[in-house]
Amino acid sequence: MSIHGTTNCDLYSNLLHYDDSEFLILSFNARSLSNKIIHLKTLLFLVNPTIVLITETWCNSSISDHSLNVDNYVFFRTDRCYGIGGGTIIYVRSDIQACKFEDKSLDAIDDSTWVTVNCGSQNYLLVGCIYRPPHADTKFDKLLTNIFSIASHQPHTFKIIGGDFNLPKIKWGLTPVPGRYNKLVETLEICGWVQQVRKPTRGNNTLDLMFTINIDSISVHTSHEFFMSDHRVVLGIIHSLNAIQLNSKASLMYQSRHFDQQTWKRTGTLIQCLPWETYFTTNNVDIALSNLYHNLIYCLDCTAPVIGRVAYNANRGQNTFKRKLRKLKCRYYEQNDVYALQSILKLINRNASSKRKYFMNIENKALRSKSPELSILRLFKSRVKSNSLGTTKFFIVNGSIVNDPNTICEQFSKHFSQCYKTGTENSIITFPMLTSRHLSKIDFTPSNIKQAIAALKKSYDGGPDGIPSSFVKYGSREFPLFCLKLFNLSMEYGTYPSVWKTSLITPRFKTGPRSDIINYRPINLTSVLSRTMEKIIHKQLLSFLLSASLISPSQHGFMTKRSCFTSHLEFFDQITQKRDVGQSVIILYFDFSKAFDSVSHKLLLLKLSSFGIQNPLLSWLKSFLEERSQIVRFGSCYSKPVNVTSGVIQGSVVGPLLFLLFINDVCSLFQYGKPFLFADDLKVVYSFSSPMKESYISAVIQEEINKLYEWTISWNMPLNVDKSGFIHIGRCLNLNLTVQTHTLKPLNTVRDLGLRYSNSLNFSEHIISQVSKARKLIGLIMINFNNIESRLLLYRKCILPILEYGILVYSNCRHTDLIRIEGVQRRFTKAVLRYSDNKDYYQRCQQLNLEPLWIRRIKLNLVFIYRLINGISYSSVSTPSYLMISSHNLRNKENILAIPRTHTNLRQNFFLIRYSTMWNRLPVNLRCSETTTRFKSLLDDFLSESGLCHLLNINVFNNDLYKQGPSSI
Numbered sequence: 001m002s003i004h005g006t007t008n009c010d011l012y013s014n015l016l017h018y019d020d021s022e023f024l025i026l027s028f029n030a031r032s033l034s035n036k037i038i039h040l041k042t043l044l045f046l047v048n049p050t051i052v053l054i055t056e057t058w059c060n061s062s063i064s065d066h067s068l069n070v071d072n073y074v075f076f077r078t079d080r081c082y083g084i085g086g087g088t089i090i091y092v093r094s095d096i097q098a099c100k101f102e103d104k105s106l107d108a109i110d111d112s113t114w115v116t117v118n119c120g121s122q123n124y125l126l127v128g129c130i131y132r133p134p135h136a137d138t139k140f141d142k143l144l145t146n147i148f149s150i151a152s153h154q155p156h157t158f159k160i161i162g163g164d165f166n167l168p169k170i171k172w173g174l175t176p177v178p179g180r181y182n183k184l185v186e187t188l189e190i191c192g193w194v195q196q197v198r199k200p201t202r203g204n205n206t207l208d209l210m211f212t213i214n215i216d217s218i219s220v221h222t223s224h225e226f227f228m229s230d231h232r233v234v235l236g237i238i239h240s241l242n243a244i245q246l247n248s249k250a251s252l253m254y255q256s257r258h259f260d261q262q263t264w265k266r267t268g269t270l271i272q273c274l275p276w277e278t279y280f281t282t283n284n285v286d287i288a289l290s291n292l293y294h295n296l297i298y299c300l301d302c303t304a305p306v307i308g309r310v311a312y313n314a315n316r317g318q319n320t321f322k323r324k325l326r327k328l329k330c331r332y333y334e335q336n337d338v339y340a341l342q343s344i345l346k347l348i349n350r351n352a353s354s355k356r357k358y359f360m361n362i363e364n365k366a367l368r369s370k371s372p373e374l375s376i377l378r379l380f381k382s383r384v385k386s387n388s389l390g391t392t393k394f395f396i397v398n399g400s401i402v403n404d405p406n407t408i409c410e411q412f413s414k415h416f417s418q419c420y421k422t423g424t425e426n427s428i429i430t431f432p433m434l435t436s437r438h439l440s441k442i443d444f445t446p447s448n449i450k451q452a453i454a455a456l457k458k459s460y461d462g463g464p465d466g467i468p469s470s471f472v473k474y475g476s477r478e479f480p481l482f483c484l485k486l487f488n489l490s491m492e493y494g495t496y497p498s499v500w501k502t503s504l505i506t507p508r509f510k511t512g513p514r515s516d517i518i519n520y521r522p523i524n525l526t527s528v529l530s531r532t533m534e535k536i537i538h539k540q541l542l543s544f545l546l547s548a549s550l551i552s553p554s555q556h557g558f559m560t561k562r563s564c565f566t567s568h569l570e571f572f573d574q575i576t577q578k579r580d581v582g583q584s585v586i587i588l589y590f591d592f593s594k595a596f597d598s599v600s601h602k603l604l605l606l607k608l609s610s611f612g613i614q615n616p617l618l619s620w621l622k623s624f625l626e627e628r629s630q631i632v633r634f635g636s637c638y639s640k641p642v643n644v645t646s647g648v649i650q651g652s653v654v655g656p657l658l659f660l661l662f663i664n665d666v667c668s669l670f671q672y673g674k675p676f677l678f679a680d681d682l683k684v685v686y687s688f689s690s691p692m693k694e695s696y697i698s699a700v701i702q703e704e705i706n707k708l709y710e711w712t713i714s715w716n717m718p719l720n721v722d723k724s725g726f727i728h729i730g731r732c733l734n735l736n737l738t739v740q741t742h743t744l745k746p747l748n749t750v751r752d753l754g755l756r757y758s759n760s761l762n763f764s765e766h767i768i769s770q771v772s773k774a775r776k777l778i779g780l781i782m783i784n785f786n787n788i789e790s791r792l793l794l795y796r797k798c799i800l801p802i803l804e805y806g807i808l809v810y811s812n813c814r815h816t817d818l819i820r821i822e823g824v825q826r827r828f829t830k831a832v833l834r835y836s837d838n839k840d841y842y843q844r845c846q847q848l849n850l851e852p853l854w855i856r857r858i859k860l861n862l863v864f865i866y867r868l869i870n871g872i873s874y875s876s877v878s879t880p881s882y883l884m885i886s887s888h889n890l891r892n893k894e895n896i897l898a899i900p901r902t903h904t905n906l907r908q909n910f911f912l913i914r915y916s917t918m919w920n921r922l923p924v925n926l927r928c929s930e931t932t933t934r935f936k937s938l939l940d941d942f943l944s945e946s947g948l949c950h951l952l953n954i955n956v957f958n959n960d961l962y963k964q965g966p967s968s969i
Contacts, residue, residue, distance in 0.1 A: 023237070025049060025051045025052070025160065025210070025236040025238070026051075026235055028055075028229065029055045029207075030054050030056055032057070033054060033057040033089065034058075036227050037068060038352060039226070039345075040054075041070050041348055043226070044091065045071075049093075051093075051096075052073075052092075053163060054088065054091070054129070055129065055208075056086065056087065056131060057086075057089050058084065058086070059087045060079050060080070061779065062776055062779020062783065063079075063779070064383060066384065067783060070091060072093060072094050073093055075090060075091045076100045076113055076115050078111065078112060082110075086110065088111050088131055092117065097117070097403070098118070098393075099394050099514070100115055100515075101114040101116040101513075102114070102512070102513030102514055102516075103154075106128070106147055108146075109130060109147060113129045115128075124157055125160065126159045127162075128159075128161035128162070129161075130165065132165045132167070133166065138180065141180065141181070141183075141184060145187045148187055148211070152191035152193065158212075159211075159213040161211045162208070162209065162210040163209070164231065167181065168207060172198065172209075173198065193213055194211065194212050196210045196218060196220040197209050197222070203230075208231055215238055215240065215241075221235045222234055257300065257306055257460065259304050259460055259470065263303050267471070268476045271476045271478055272476075274295045276291075279295070285497050286499070292486065293465060293499070296467060296471070324347060325347060328340045328341075366378075367787065367789055367790060376794060380780075380784070383784040405634060406637050408517075408637075409633070409634040409635075409638065410640070411517055412507050412517060412520065412632045413632040415518065416505060417630075421598060421646040429606070429714055431606050431607055431610045434611055436612075437548050438613070438614050439540075441617055442491055442536060444484055444487040448539075452536055453480065453483070456528065458473065463525055463527050463528050464504040464526065468528070472528055472532070486529070487536070490533070491616060491617070494615060494617075494618075494620045495619075497530075499527075503524045503525070503629070503649060504631055505525075505631065506523045506634075508520060508521055508522075522632075522650075523651060524650055524651025525651060526651050526652055531652070537617075538653050538654050542560070542657060545611065545661075546559075550612075552668075553876035554667045554675050556874075557660065557678040558656040558679060561872065561874035562874045564678065565864070565873070566875055568808055568809065569911065570676065570875055570877055572910065573912060574877075575587075575761070577907065579730060579906050580906065580907035581903070582689070583688060584687065584688050585685060585687050585728065586686045586687075586728045586735070587683055587686075587727050588701070588705070588737075589726065589727070589747070590719055590724045592663075592720065593720040595663070596647055596656075596680070597647035598717055599646060599648050599658075599662050599716075601622075601645075603662070604648075605621070607665075608621060611661060624654065628643070628649070629641040630642055659679070663677070666682065666708070669704065669707045669708055670684055670704050670707075671704070672686060673686045673704055690731060694733055697735070698736065702737055702738070705737060705744075709740060719739055721744070724739070724744055725746065726744055726746060727747045727749075727750055727759065728746070755809065756769065761812060762813060762814055763817070764817050767813060770805065771821060771823075771824055773802055777799055778831070781795065781798070781799075782832075788832055788848075792848060799828070803821055803853060804860065812906065812909045812911075812968070818965060822854060822964060824853075825852070829841065829845060833847070841963045852963075852965060855965075859940070862915060862918060863935065865912075865919050866932060867932065869897075880898075880916050894924050894928060909968045914968060921953070922942065926942060945957040952966055954966070
């Protein structure tokens with residue numbers, strides 16, 4: 001069928017007879033949407049429906065929202081997560097207030113999408129789009145029946161569910177109903193659902209249905225088939241909803257400060273002329289800061305005034321195009337001119353082609369910019385971002401729908417403040433002194449202040465105090481002097497400025513339904529001057545704590561030289577050691593509930609003093625913690641201030657370090673188990689020999705769980721038992737472990753710091769997940785970018801970090817999984833070169849300047865070994881040690897690592913064993929490199945084909961090895 005087929009002409013002619021000022025709903029089965037988007041744009045332009053329900057979109061995560069855009073519409077999509085086919089999408093006219101409605105029960109059917117529409121006068125419409133496969137089983141039908149029941153009890157006044165249900169055996173309005181569908185039809189009748197479609201929608205069968213509740217005045221018609229689909233379009237006209245709530249038109253003006261190169265010159269001159277007598281003579285930190293802000297804001301207003309700008313309109317070049325479309329639409333509508341329709345299709349096609357050229361020009365411009373990597377990454381983010389409304393407009397609160405921004409803002413404030421605790425400290429608790437050393441003061445100097453200011457990120461957005469970081473960084477050479485006065489005054493009197501004690505909170509979505517406030521976490525915005533001061537305090541405080549060995553070696557979070565990698569290394573080293581000697585391993589995972597927000601200020605100060613922190617620093621930290629308040633910002637609305645009575649500020653620099661000190665002693669509770677901490681993520685490893693009785697093992701572990709529970713009660717740090725559990729490796733034990741009255745659940749797999757551990761320790765699930773994620777991103781890159789250079793840049797920046805996360809454990813993976821990882825790059829190189837020739841993997845990598853992933857893993861892991869040996873990365877127990885070599889021994893034996901004997905493949909393939917062996921095969925000049933940069937350079941030179949053969953202890957380097965890599969690498 002040609003794009004100008006008569007079927008489409010008949011479809012448009014039929015639908016144009018209806019008044020688009022009515023509330024129109026279109027519903028049809030597209031049988032693939034992305035390749036028919038031009039025809040969808042034409043249909044929506046001509047008919048102008050309010051809502052469009054489309055099933056069988058056949059979209060997946062590699063199809064970006066950008067490619068599904070339709071002018072004047074927003075959309076909400078659900079893609080099938082497995083196989084091909086399926087998928088649903090709902091388009092809503094952009095002048096309608098609508099947002100996605102997410103509910104776990106309603107989302108039980110994968111091919112379904114739900115949207116809430118504001119109808120005005122506190123009335124809301126629930127719109128659902130469902131696809132039921134033609135061969136759905138009774139289990140699916142039971143689920144569908146349940147969903148109709150659940151949807152009928154939602155708080156919306158009106159409800160519509162449409163889509164392709166593939167129920168040809170049900171003759172709607174007639175009896176009897178086939179026995180299999182009795183329960184479904186009975187539920188529809190009991191819940192008040194009315195099926196409105198009475199005419200066939202595919203052949204002689206009525207498959208595309210529309211169910212309604214509380215909608216009396218509706219007429220439903222069927223038209224012709226959509227382009228290249230065998231399903232007719234269903235049109236519903238709701239006469240009772242024509243007074244629907246419309247979106248208010250947003251202003252095209254926004255306010256910002258104008259900065260340029262001359263701004264900084266004018267700023268430096270003006271700052272020197274401002275009155276600073278009060279600032280430098282007062283001994284009151286609040287008065288000093290008030291005077292500083294007064295002068296800085298005045299300087300900003302003079303040199304970079306706030307101006308109104310017209311927001312960039314991406315469609316401003318489309319005015320001529322839209323004007324032509326409107327004329328052709330009128331001609332087609334008035335004269336039923338088929339040639340006008342053909343002209344519309346040609347014009348939309350030509351416009352799509354122009355847009356593609358425009359996007360290519362933007363891409364090429366980004367590559368030619370001063371920082372092409374940053375420009376391309378920003379462009380990628382903008383092209384793949386979700387097209388649905390950025391801010392959720394409706395929330396479910398206590399079973400009611402709320403859309404008033406002020407009410408929503410207050411509800412967020414109430415939710416975020418619920419975790420704070422007041423007056424629950426144990427008054428008789430004591431804590432021993434941990435050191436005879438002490439730290440009472442932080443030294444602020446022009447040098448360390450300059451260093452802290454230089455490390456600030458470049459930003460022109462004002463913080464809570466209106467001061468952008470770029471203004472502090474580039475504004476004047478006098479800023480370190482101003483900061484020196486302010487910081488020393490604050491520290492001398494042990495007073496944190498009152499202005500900085502009010503935090504601005506913005507809600508950030510985590511996971512789950514967006515309409516539920518509990519699925520958001522608070523993000524603190526703090527003053528740039530406060531962060532600058534905190535950086536210096538953090539550096540000197542952490543240096544003192546580490547020099548006195550006061551922080552537990554089991555803690556790997558928020559500290560220099562420690563990371564997720566060092567945590568995984570020590571954890572997996574412990575497991576492989578115990579398994580190598582035949583012991584069974586049990587790993588307990590504990591989750592603390594709202595850990596950062598639950599910290600008692602009184603108890604934290606008690607612990608800080610035990611670490612040797614004295615006044616005035618202790619007083620400053622007390623002032624930093626206490627008498628704080630927070631204000632939530634939602635859109636342009638602000639909540640009332642709420643007191644922050646517990647917790648450490650997560651948006652601050654010092655806050656996370658204070659939390660580490662608060663939770664530090666939890667590791668001392670475990671005598672039999674080996675604890676591992678990353679911030680508040682706690683896991684404990686227990687190992688037992690086979691002859692030990694199950695009852696003894698259970699008793700030992702339960703005793704330490706009880707100790708942990710007592711600690712959480714004493715220090716007001718409750719456990720979230722629902723998110724805690726245990727996993728066993730080796731001998732299967734039937735353990736009954738409890739936290740008070742709650743039973744710890746056994747786990748088969750667990751996601752731990754980005755890696756998925758399982759009983760088998762082969763990491764297949766982790767690799768499958770990472771490969772799937774990488775393939776989806778590659779699909780987005782290939783669709784949205786055309787230049788090879790852009791694709792390669794995005795591959796290196798976005799895909800390689802996914803494929804190379806956790807490579808410390810890859811040597812314990814199955815070879816088939818490692819081949820699966822390499823296959824991602826093999827397919828990418830083919831796709832980038834457009835399958836234009838028969839070059840093999842080696843030739844493609846050479847042309848694109850890429851290395852096989854297995855060679856990259858060798859390099860990255862050997863670099864990590866170098867960092868461990870030289871103390872650049874921290875490890876308390878897993879640092880490789882050198883052998884003591886006699887001076888009479890053979891040459892090339894300098895810096896040789898000791899390799900312990902192993903008994904199992906699990907331990908033999910462990911990272912430290914495998915790569916220590918490789919390290920010993922490196923040339924002596926490479927092992928003795930003085931810097932990491934030098935080591936990387938020499939390693940690149942060494943790893944030619946002959947070097948790889950020597951390193952891997954193989955004779956021949958062939959194409960199969962290059963393509964698949966060796967096992968256990």
